Amino acid sequence: xxxxxxxxxxxxxxxxxxxxxxxxxxxxxxxxxxxxxxxxxxxxxxxxxxxxxxxxxxxxxxxxxxxxxxxxxxxxxxxxxxxxxxxxxxxxxxxxxxxxxxxxxxxxxxxxxxxxxxxxxxxxxxxxxxxxxxxxxxxxxxxxxxxxxxxxxxxxxxxxxxxxxxxxxxxxxxxxxxxxxxxxxxxxxxxxxxxxxxxxxxxxxxxxxxxxxxxxxxxxxxxxxxxxxxxxxxxxxxxxxxxxxxxxxxxxxxxxxxxxxxxxxxxxxxxxxxxxxxxxxxxxxxxxxxxxxxxxxxxxxxxxxxxx
Numbered sequence: 001x002x003x004x005x006x007x008x009x010x011x012x013x014x015x016x017x018x019x020x021x022x023x024x025x026x027x028x029x030x031x032x033x034x035x036x037x038x039x040x041x042x043x044x045x046x047x048x049x050x051x052x053x054x055x056x057x058x059x060x061x062x063x064x065x066x067x068x069x070x071x072x073x074x075x076x077x078x079x080x081x082x083x084x085x086x087x088x089x090x091x092x093x094x095x096x097x098x099x100x101x102x103x104x105x106x107x108x109x110x111x112x113x114x115x116x117x118x119x120x121x122x123x124x125x126x127x128x129x130x131x132x133x134x135x136x137x138x139x140x141x142x143x144x145x146x147x148x149x150x151x152x153x154x155x156x157x158x159x160x161x162x163x164x165x166x167x168x169x170x171x172x173x174x175x176x177x178x179x180x181x182x183x184x185x186x187x188x189x190x191x192x193x194x195x196x197x198x199x200x201x202x203x204x205x206x207x208x209x210x211x212x213x214x215x216x217x218x219x220x221x222x223x224x225x226x227x228x229x230x231x232x233x234x235x236x237x238x239x240x241x242x243x244x245x246x247x248x249x250x251x252x253x254x255x256x257x258x259x260x261x262x263x264x265x266x267x268x269x270x271x272x273x274x275x276x277x278x279x280x281x282x283x284x285x286x287x288x289x290x291x292x293x294x295x296x297x298x299x300x301x302x303x304x305x306x307x308x
Contacts, residue, residue: 031291034298037133045136048123049143052115056144071103071152078103078221092223092269094164094259102220104156105178105252108149109186109245110211115141116190117197117207124308134301135294138194142187160256167258177279178251185244185286192293195300198307218246219253223260228270241272244282251279 038045078099083089092098116138120127123137160166197203217240219227231237240246250272253260260269272278 031294034133034135034294038135038139041132041136044132045139045143048136048140049147052140052144053147068152068155071100071107074103075100082221088222088226091225092259093262094257097160097164097259098223098253098257099221100156100159101253101256102218102249104149104152105182105249106215106218106220106245107152108145108179109182109248110215111145111148112142112183112186113190113193113211114204114207115145116187117193117204119190120194120198120304121201121308127308128305134304135191135297138187138190141190142183145186146183156256160258164258166256167254167261171261172255174251174276174279175255177276177283178248178255181244181251181279181283181286182248184283184290185248188286188290188293191290191297195297195304198304199300214243214245217243218249220249223253223269224250224272225268225270241278244286247272247275247278247282251275 075096079089079096083092083095083099089095119137119141120134126132127134127137166172193203193207227237227240231240254271254275260271
């Protein structure tokens, strides 16, 4: 009895050993392999970041101007509503610089978290068709958010040079420390939310509400001095300062808002004690959270293609 060519091919396929495409990883092992995998696809990550930036301004006549429109409009609203109508500007020197500094660092956090949450779903076609480290999708959202933050930071620096001046001394170092800490923390949050959102699509709506709460739970449009005067350093104030976003916002303000360091009398501002140490501790905690988030992501990514 002769064997057909089709039967021979089927037999050859059956005898071919399986090849591992996505390696199964334990919770406490595989972090190095995941980092190496992302690094091997760094060119693709760069392409995704550029695609995200171009898609945001596609067919737009004003281009990058739109990345400034929202924070500038927010600045005007809060300046007049909170600063002038409610009188916060009277006890807050350089109130416009104060608010814009908070809005700039807050915009970085909120954009990383919100964009990362929907990044896997938004790239469902690629997830279902080819194998690549799925972490690059939320990481591309981080890259796009950093680009927009860079544009807004340039405008903030120009505004400080025109309307005020930079604080002199080591205080300026709080700015890069705050940015790095917040990016690590936001990436950790965005990474795990992007995976959870694949299985529970309501996650995106929850994130919108959580960001609204976090905005008002951080001293962005009101100075920390108001919080301290109301709580007088009690345990609720310490709980308030345990929020990494709050510490990052205050760190940026102390680094770039000269009016907050020079005020006297009624305009004198209060700052948390050992702010630099708090930022370093938060950075360490954020790095641990980033590792835990990546391990959770690795465990959840196995069924992404089926769930999408």
